[in-house]
Amino acid sequence: MDSHGHNEQRVVWAVVGTDIGPLLLAATDGGLLNVVFHATEPVRDRALARLSARLGTEPVEAPGSPLLAEAIRQVEEYFRGTRRDFDLPLDWSLISGFNRQVLRELASGVPFGAVVGYGDLAKRVGQPSAAQAVGTAMGANPLPVVVPCHRVVESNGRIGGFGGGLETKRQLLALEGVLPEPLF
Numbered sequence: 001m002d003s004h005g006h007n008e009q010r011v012v013w014a015v016v017g018t019d020i021g022p023l024l025l026a027a028t029d030g031g032l033l034n035v036v037f038h039a040t041e042p043v044r045d046r047a048l049a050r051l052s053a054r055l056g057t058e059p060v061e062a063p064g065s066p067l068l069a070e071a072i073r074q075v076e077e078y079f080r081g082t083r084r085d086f087d088l089p090l091d092w093s094l095i096s097g098f099n100r101q102v103l104r105e106l107a108s109g110v111p112f113g114a115v116v117g118y119g120d121l122a123k124r125v126g127q128p129s130a131a132q133a134v135g136t137a138m139g140a141n142p143l144p145v146v147v148p149c150h151r152v153v154e155s156n157g158r159i160g161g162f163g164g165g166l167e168t169k170r171q172l173l174a175l176e177g178v179l180p181e182p183l184f
Contacts, residue, residue: 009055013048014063015039016072018079019175020168023145025075026051026059027067031089034142037164054094075145081175084112086146099137101125107147113176117155131155139163145172 011033013026024039024047025032036047048059062068070088077083090107092100105124110116116124118138119131127133138149144164150172154160162169173179 009057011051011055011057011059012062012065012067013059014068014072016075020171025068025071027071028091030091032071032146033091035144035146037168090143094142095140098133099140102134102137103141103147110151113178115151115153115178118152119155121152
């Protein structure tokens, strides 16, 4: 407990090398909290500062932490092509409301190797006219890759936007067999 008698939340983090570049993984006792693309030192430092400000506790680097060990193992398996589904406790505390509802539906209802349109996902959560809001939810996803916002595409077949960059989205969709692997 802290000096005010409150339980202080512990946040641990590690950077994992992947085929799409370094990913920052952060976790709490509640589960995986955050995944950040392109986690070079400046990106990592900004992400950790945001988490610290938001949660009121300083994230601690702890790649050997039991809170992170399973997440690291599953992310590595996913990028090796030996894992299709993540089975991790998730800490949803960085997102709420409609965005959380949409991301939970995405996580449970759009399997490896499948894609869904923004409008289709809006319909699935009972908001058929909210395709743009679904796009906003994808951009606010604190758990990309694990909560697979890369699987959400435009209804016209275009790839759509992506917070990790379009090339990253293409690589993830190719890994899942949705798009052909680039020739070079």
